[in-house]
Amino acid sequence: xxxxxxxxxxxxxxxxxxxxxxxxxxxxxxxxxxxxxxxxxxxxxxxxxxxxxxxxxxxxxxxxxxxxxxxxxxxxxxxxxxxxxxxxxxxxxxxxxxxxxxxxxxxxxxxxxxxxxxxxxxxxxxxxxxxxxxxxxxxxx
Numbered sequence: 001x002x003x004x005x006x007x008x009x010x011x012x013x014x015x016x017x018x019x020x021x022x023x024x025x026x027x028x029x030x031x032x033x034x035x036x037x038x039x040x041x042x043x044x045x046x047x048x049x050x051x052x053x054x055x056x057x058x059x060x061x062x063x064x065x066x067x068x069x070x071x072x073x074x075x076x077x078x079x080x081x082x083x084x085x086x087x088x089x090x091x092x093x094x095x096x097x098x099x100x101x102x103x104x105x106x107x108x109x110x111x112x113x114x115x116x117x118x119x120x121x122x123x124x125x126x127x128x129x130x131x132x133x134x135x136x137x138x139x140x141x
Contacts, residue, residue: 010064027063027087034066051076065094072102082109
């Protein structure tokens, strides 16, 4: 395990039990797609370069924050983890445990909400995005 990988840890333990398939439970799982995206970032120099060069990496629907915290550990300069309000306690816990070299922010962002609630400062928009929807083609190679 590299030094970068050792700089972050995740909790998937909720402060109180949640019903199976509830929003809280869904957000407390580290889904296979998160591991696939993290592996792809580490494996593809062009994706890793984009993470390191970005002024801000935003993870939408962060759940546990696995992808955003991995980006922080892999050299991102600033990371914003976003999810619905029910996921925020676990995200905050994981952000506090993170020992990445960059600032990690946690923000509530509901898919159904008015996105104008996000600050109108230089924190948005992010510089670019990682093509997570292209992961299938990566495994087909």
